[in-house]
Amino acid sequence: MFKLDEVKAHCDVPCGIYDTNRAIVAALSVVRMVDLINAKMAMKDENPAQAANDIARYIATKEEEASLCKEEIRIIWGDFIKPVHVLGNPNIHVMVHNIMMLGGAVKQHVSREKAMELLAAVNDFAELFWKLKGMESKRVTAPYAPAEEMVLPVI
Numbered sequence: 001m002f003k004l005d006e007v008k009a010h011c012d013v014p015c016g017i018y019d020t021n022r023a024i025v026a027a028l029s030v031v032r033m034v035d036l037i038n039a040k041m042a043m044k045d046e047n048p049a050q051a052a053n054d055i056a057r058y059i060a061t062k063e064e065e066a067s068l069c070k071e072e073i074r075i076i077w078g079d080f081i082k083p084v085h086v087l088g089n090p091n092i093h094v095m096v097h098n099i100m101m102l103g104g105a106v107k108q109h110v111s112r113e114k115a116m117e118l119l120a121a122v123n124d125f126a127e128l129f130w131k132l133k134g135m136e137s138k139r140v141t142a143p144y145a146p147a148e149e150m151v152l153p154v155i
Contacts, residue, residue, distance in 0.1 A: 018080045018133075020126035024150045026069035027119040030106050031146045033062035034115045063107050069118065070103040073125060085132050095125050119148060126151035 037058045077096045102118040130137040136154040
C-alpha cells in the first residue's frame with residue numbers, strides 16, 4: 001500500500017518524551033516503604049491484624065515501586081541511549097545493570113541501606129541522562145517523606 005523500503009523509529013511510540021523522574025520517585029517510595037515497615041515492626045501495642053495488614057500493603061507497594069523503577073530505567077536505556085551515548089560514557093551499561101541488581105535486592109530485603117543505594121544509583125543515572133540531553137541538573141531534597149536527595153533538571 002505504501003511501498004516503503006525502510007522505516008525507522010527510535011522507540012515504541014515516537015513521542016520523544018523521556019524523563020528519570022518516575023524512576024526517582026519510585027526509588028524514593030521504596031525508601032519510604034522500608035521506613036514504614038521498620039516503624040510498624042517496632043510498634044508494640046497495636047492490633048496484630050491491623051499491623052499485619054499495614055505491613056502487607058507496605059511490602060506490596062515496595063515491590064511495585066522497585067519494579068517500576070527498574071522498568072523506567074530499562075525504557076530509557078533501551079529506547080533513548082544510543083551507541084554515540086555509550087562511546088562517551090562506556091560505564092552506562094554497568095550503571096543500568098547495577099540499578100537492575102539493586103532493584104532486585106530491595107525486593108528481596110527490608111534494607112534501608114540497599115534502598116538508599118538504589119536511590120543513589122538512580123540519581124547518578126539521572127545526572128548522566130540530563131547531561132546527555134544537554135541539560136543541567138541539580139540535587140534537591142524531596143519535599144515529602146523520606147526527604148532524601150533527588151536529581152531534577154534545571155529548567
